[in-house]
Amino acid sequence: MSNPYQDAGVNVESGYKISKFVKQNTNNQSIGNFGGVYEIPEGFRHPVLVSSDDGVGTKLLLTNEAKKWDTIGIDCVAMCVNDILAQGAIPQYFLDYISTGKVDEKIEEILKGVINGCQQANAALIGGETAEMPGVYSPSDYDIAGFAVGICEKEDLLTPAKVHENDVLIGIKSSGIHSNGYSLVRKIFFQEHQFTTETVLPELPQQTLGDVLLTPTKIYASELVPLLREKLVHGIAHITGGGFFENVPRILSENLAAEINVDVWPTLPIFDVLQKYGKIQTIDMYHIFNMGLGIVLAVDPKDELKVLQQLNQSNTIAYTIGSVVTKESESLILKGDKL
Numbered sequence: 569m570s571n572p573y574q575d576a577g578v579n580v581e582s583g584y585k586i587s588k589f590v591k592q593n594t595n596n597q598s599i600g601n602f603g604g605v606y607e608i609p610e611g612f613r614h615p616v617l618v619s620s621d622d623g624v625g626t627k628l629l630l631t632n633e634a635k636k637w638d639t640i641g642i643d644c645v646a647m648c649v650n651d652i653l654a655q656g657a658i659p660q661y662f663l664d665y666i667s668t669g670k671v672d673e674k675i676e677e678i679l680k681g682v683i684n685g686c687q688q689a690n691a692a693l694i695g696g697e698t699a700e701m702p703g704v705y706s707p708s709d710y711d712i713a714g715f716a717v718g719i720c721e722k723e724d725l726l727t728p729a730k731v732h733e734n735d736v737l738i739g740i741k742s743s744g745i746h747s748n749g750y751s752l753v754r755k756i757f758f759q760e761h762q763f764t765t766e767t768v769l770p771e772l773p774q775q776t777l778g779d780v781l782l783t784p785t786k787i788y789a790s791e792l793v794p795l796l797r798e799k800l801v802h803g804i805a806h807i808t809g810g811g812f813f814e815n816v817p818r819i820l821s822e823n824l825a826a827e828i829n830v831d832v833w834p835t836l837p838i839f840d841v842l843q844k845y846g847k848i849q850t851i852d853m854y855h856i857f858n859m860g861l862g863i864v865l866a867v868d869p870k871d872e873l874k875v876l877q878q879l880n881q882s883n884t885i886a887y888t889i890g891s892v893v894t895k896e897s898e899s900l901i902l903k904g905d906k907l
Contacts (some may be wrong), residue, residue: 641681
């Protein structure tokens with residue numbers, strides 16, 4: 569007997585296979601229910617839930633070009649979880665939404681990344697949705713979004729009121745471009761210069777351009793959760809879209825500014841390459857990209873050394889990059905010979 573829904577281009581059996589795949593790879597037997605269930609941990613006096621939803625932007629277009637889908641799920645988890653951490657909350661659980669023209673082998677690869685990302689964030693994957701939508705998407709096209717929830721005591725929420733003048737600013741290394749600015753990245757590399765994901769640039773000789781650009785966004789849970797538990801942080805800026813100029817001032821009160829020396833940390837090679845081929849002014853790079861730092865912390869000066877030692881136990885990933893000062897005109901002041 570024919571299946572009218574399948575005749576319309578939707579294979580319901582593929583959805584069952586996806587649920588089975590996630591169950592097998594997460595040991596979460598509640599996957600496939602009508603809703604995800606999560607029990608709030610005990611021990612909180614006045615718990616608040618912090619939630620975030622996000623996608624990965626046009627970075628996902630590169631996965632089809634490179635035929636590499638196993639890292640984009642990490643990006644999706646990272647974009648949500650890092651925002652939760654920036655509020656002072658500890659990630660608890662995550663749900664994904666994937667829509668596509670045809671459910672095929674790429675979906676399992678994408679979900680491998682989602683599962684990996686949840687493991688890195690120590691967050692439970694409690695549910696999700698994979699929607700086959702022929703007519704909206706071509707068979708190879710897809711989109712992915714995520715939703716994450718974290719928890720903390722209400723008094724521990726990080727707000728601009730907790731950041732003070734003379735607080736030290738500490739930057740934590742990024743893994744690369746992360747998941748912002750890819751419309752410009754694609755324009756520079758693939759439209760203006762007609763490179764491909766298989767191109768190996770002389771400035772980046774160890775990897776193909778596709779591998780460099782698909783480096784997943786760093787998830788900062790292992791670095792930040794211990795600091796949050798010890799109450800060593802006054803503010804956290806997640807350096808995403810808008811770069812330093814949009815995100816650092818978000819953790820400051822109206823009367824404060826951040827003064828940052830851009831010479832302190834090494835710029836990752838991919839940003840030098842982008843600036844070169846895109847002919848972008850240096851100051852504009854800091855308006856768009858993370859420039860090698862995915863997180864900026866505001867820390868009490870007396871805790872500076874402790875935080876740096878804790879972050880740099882195995883290798884150097886964190887640098888004192890500046891301080892919080894009284895605002896005179898601008899909310900962000902960049903200094904250094906690189907500018």
